[in-house]
Amino acid sequence: MRAGNIRQFASLSQFENVKEFNEHKRYFLEHHAGLFTKSEFLAFELLSRYSVVVPGVANAKIDTLVERSVETGGSISRASFLRMMRKAKNAGIIVVHKTYRTSGGFAHNVFVFQRFDPAIETKVIQRKGRETPCESKDEHTKKTHESINLFINLKDKDLKIRKENVMTDNLPYLSLGDLDESFTPDSVPKDFIRTVRPFFNTAIEIYTFWEKAKLAYNKFNFDRPLEFMVSVVVDAFKTTVFHYKNRKIKATFMQYFYGTLKGMFIVERRREHMAKVQRYNWIDEPEN
Structure with a gap:
């Protein structure tokens, strides 16, 4: 079409x-x-x-x-x-x-x-419920053996499942994508969650962005831990949003965010390196 x-x-x-x-x-x-x-x-x-x-x-x-x-x-x-x-x-x-x-x-x-x-x-659902497919004798025998084997294999597992269900029976069914930002793990900084939430409001989306930030961080040998560079990650996300709204992104949003953050981390790594460089002190040089 x-x-x-x-x-x-x-x-x-x-x-x-x-x-x-x-x-x-x-x-x-x-x-x-x-x-x-x-x-x-x-x-x-x-x-x-x-x-x-x-x-x-x-x-x-x-x-x-x-x-x-x-x-x-x-x-x-x-x-x-x-x-x-x-x-x-x-x-x-x-x-x-x-x-x-x-x-x-x-x-x-x-x-x-x-x-x-x-x-x-409603009629379709009722009709499906009344249908009983016919089986040949061989198929019935085969399924009987399969059922017996299945019962033997799952006998021990059933006890474990019942014990687990005691804890989970009262929980509503929710997929990972149904959890909002309040379910985001504590390992993700609050400042980052507040920045991402207006655009991606599920816990898994926010968590995935932070994992991408950790991946970019691990490419460099920083002296500072990532938790002390949250502002850099936030700036990278905001920059990505700006260029996305300005229709300047050709790749995916996540790819652009990752590339932007790597570029910012390169600048931060240079700053750390320059701060450690000891310049030669010509004023205090001893006289011969």
Whole structure:
């Protein structure tokens, strides 16, 4: 599919108007209450707002949508948007089409919302529950042996699992990407967390940036520990944000941050070296 203006994809729309689109979206959210986390729901709503020129169809790059969310105060991370898309596609409410430039190469995505009928979905679920696949005698025998072997292999493990479940049964299911910045390990400085949080608000994203900073730090033989150079890391992140907003970054955000930080660390290493150099004192030179 070739890239182009949003009206070029009008034929993909399944709705007569925006009102009908909103109704089907509401049906879906009511029928799938709890599917999205708070940040994923904000991402879903953001994509919906960009799907009204052609009802139910949006053409945009994910990075552009994430950037717009920051500008409007929504602060949706790329990871949250991707998680939302994965859940929405699995639930059948969104289909994604890729587009390509005339000169070659991937361009923007086209997100197409699907019609949602709760009655039909309920029937499909019930039908799946009633289906009982037929098995041949050989298949039944094979599965019986496999079940016996599986029981023997897992017998000892089951006790361990039950003990672990005593501790975790009351915890809600959360993936690593669902944890907000308050879950960031204490090894990450607070100043760095406060700087990154407005742009990347999950614990794993903030932690990954700090790990990248440690990787850059380890390239140099500094006398100072990294904890005494947090201001340098913060400056590198702010510089990266500035150039990203100014559309000067050709690589990924993380790659640019790493390269910027390495450049700043080179300057800091030179300063340390010059501070240790003992210049010759010509004034106090002894007379012959």
